[in-house]
Amino acid sequence: MTGPKGETSEDRDLPADRAFACPDCDRRWYYDRRRCPDCGRSSADAATVRLETGAVVATSTVETTPPDVRAPNHLALVRFDEVQLIAQAADGELSPGDRVRFDGSHRLRDGRERTDPRLVAIDEP
Numbered sequence: 585m586t587g588p589k590g591e592t593s594e595d596r597d598l599p600a601d602r603a604f605a606c607p608d609c610d611r612r613w614y615y616d617r618r619r620c621p622d623c624g625r626s627s628a629d630a631a632t633v634r635l636e637t638g639a640v641v642a643t644s645t646v647e648t649t650p651p652d653v654r655a656p657n658h659l660a661l662v663r664f665d666e667v668q669l670i671a672q673a674a675d676g677e678l679s680p681g682d683r684v685r686f687d688g689s690h691r692l693r694d695g696r697e698r699t700d701p702r703l704v705a706i707d708e709p
């Protein structure tokens with residue numbers, strides 16, 4: 585099931601905690617694209633890698649969401665090395681600079697069978 589506007593992320597829908605990796609130059613990216621942005625190799629050959637630890641760049645809370653998305657929807661812009669992405673946060677407690685990882689198993693949109701992890705803070709020692 586797709587959203588009313590058609591979700592481009594459905595094209596090759598990786599789990600939320602995975603990025604594409606170019607087999608030639610090891611460049612990584614998150615959102616599906618046809619070619620590696622560095623060397624131009626077709627992304628059809630791309631491997632996937634798990635994103636481990638990231639840093640929050642910014643956060644946002646969307647109060648008015650599509651009918652199949654939770655409200656409020658806590659989002660975070662996070663950088664995992666060269667990969668930058670926006671993902672759902674487990675709660676509204678994240679702040680810029682926090683270290684995060686993906687955790688848990690959630691249905692990010694109603695009507696989807698699949699579950700994905702959300703961003704959670706890593707407790708610093």
Ligand SMILES: [Zn+2]
Binds near residue numbers: 606609620623625
């Ligand atoms: Zn490449």
